[in-house]
Amino acid sequence: MGSHQGGQRFTFLYQHGSRVERLLELGCQVEYVGRYTPFMTATVSSWKQMKQIERDSELVHVESDRSLQLFPYELQKVYPKKRSVKTKQKGEVLPWNIRRVLRGQNRAFTGKGVKVGIIDTGIDFSHPDLSPNIQGGVNIIEPGKPPHDLNGHGTHVSGVIGAAINQYGIIGVAPEVSLYAIKVLNKKGVGSLSDLVRGIEWGIANNMDILNISISGGKVSPMVLEKAIQTATRRGIFVVAAAGNAGQLSGRGDTVEVPARVPNAIAVAALSKSNKRASFSATGSTVDVAAPGVKVVSTYPGMKYASLSGTSMAAAHVSGVLALFKQKHPKVGHAAILKRLFASTKVLHSSGRNSLTGHGLVQF
Structure with missing residues (x-):
């Protein structure tokens, strides 16, 4: 993860609710807490913090935030x-x-x-x-x-x-x-x-x-x-x-x-x-x-x-x-x-659904 300035942003997915208090306690910067999905986006500044977060049995998945x-x-x-x-x-x-x-x-x-x-x-x-x-x-x-x-x-x-x-x-x-x-x-x-x-x-x-x-x-x-x-x-x-x-x-x-x-x-x-x-x-x-x-x-x-x-x-x-x-x-x-x-699509291939155009041309 490296210890560059400001840390790195991750998305944490939990089994049930998110764990804001836990992450704040560890000194992470929480940026967003999911309303409909039990996830959180937070900046983690050290391996040590990450290791402690990963000990949580409620944690399902971690991924680093990526650019789109x-x-x-x-x-x-x-x-x-x-x-x-x-x-x-x-x-x-x-x-x-x-x-x-x-x-x-x-x-x-x-x-x-x-x-x-x-x-x-x-x-x-x-x-x-x-x-x-x-x-x-x-x-x-x-x-x-x-x-x-x-x-x-x-x-x-x-x-x-x-x-x-x-x-x-x-x-x-x-x-x-x-x-x-x-x-x-x-x-x-x-x-x-x-x-x-x-x-x-x-x-x-x-x-x-x-x-x-x-x-x-x-x-x-x-x-x-x-x-x-x-x-x-x-x-x-x-x-x-x-x-x-x-x-x-x-x-x-x-x-x-x-x-x-x-x-x-x-x-x-x-x-x-x-x-x-x-x-x-x-x-x-x-x-x-x-x-x-x-x-x-x-x-x-x-x-x-x-x-x-x-x-x-x-x-x-x-x-x-x-x-x-x-x-x-x-x-x-x-x-x-x-x-x-x-x-209601217009089928474009004799074989019906295919990997080029799916069900065909969308029409109302």
């Missing part, structure tokens, strides 16, 4: 606000990718009353396409500060899910959904495992219906993250996660990343405009569904719009479609809605 970041994604183009994406049709566009998941139909459902937490880099609260639907949020990395997006990724994802119908810009999958910015990544798109878990816990505490996560966490699944996602799912929250952008060109191998590969998370692959798996899209047996993720135009900070490619864009479509299902079937449970989601 956005998947590398491709920013194709930024449209200045003056031009925005205006067209002759009353100034507002329903992009091809949104039409694709709505089967091109008129909407009877808009996601009204459904709460979606965007666990990401924050959201641009002043964007005219998003401000009507933003209902709040939290800044986990800089507590007390508003969860504004200094990166662009969270704002783009939010527009795909819920850009409003307002005669301006674009329309999202669920244009009347309630959006919440859960900021766990900084302007460089970097955060930590413990912050991600805290973001999920905030989503549970604030009764989110859906949590949308596009974060690259490698292949090893942390126990505390599994527990947090399991807790959220048990409480009826859908956890939608981008599968990852490190897929092989050949489509071989298991390249799905955490949190998408965690049990109970809905792992989403990306499709091109021709409904083929995007060349970068992660593959593997844990892929559940697929959605458009290539050259997707959506909202971007500074009243702009941008075209981005990545499984993050694909995951956002799935969160939007789930919001529509949730509004349509308010009394139906988690498992039954998931069944409906999978049953």
Whole structure:
């Protein structure tokens, strides 16, 4: 562990309640105590402290906190606000990718009353396409500060899910959904495992219906993250996660990343405009569904719009479609809605479910 200045941050998972007093007694700095999962994040400054903590029979698991970041994604183009994406049709566009998941139909459902937490880099609260639907949020990395997006990724994802119908810009999958910015990544798109878990816990505490996560966490699944996602799912929250952008060109191998590969998370692959798996899209047996993720135009900070490619864009479509299902079937449970989601996909392979696109293209 080394004795460098300030010590090292760990996450401790306990059998029952957390052990704040014990850790404080040993001189550790406790940073967070789980509300729904018996875990704690604390800074430990010496081996001696760690040895004493490990003697606790209640302790189930210890892991050092690790850094997480956005998947590398491709920013194709930024449209200045003056031009925005205006067209002759009353100034507002329903992009091809949104039409694709709505089967091109008129909407009877808009996601009204459904709460979606965007666990990401924050959201641009002043964007005219998003401000009507933003209902709040939290800044986990800089507590007390508003969860504004200094990166662009969270704002783009939010527009795909819920850009409003307002005669301006674009329309999202669920244009009347309630959006919440859960900021766990900084302007460089970097955060930590413990912050991600805290973001999920905030989503549970604030009764989110859906949590949308596009974060690259490698292949090893942390126990505390599994527990947090399991807790959220048990409480009826859908956890939608981008599968990852490190897929092989050949489509071989298991390249799905955490949190998408965690049990109970809905792992989403990306499709091109021709409904083929995007060349970068992660593959593997844990892929559940697929959605458009290539050259997707959506909202971007500074009243702009941008075209981005990545499984993050694909995951956002799935969160939007789930919001529509949730509004349509308010009394139906988690498992039954998931069944409906999978049953309504457009199967893309003769073999049915597969490791490239899961059950197929998500459609409402």
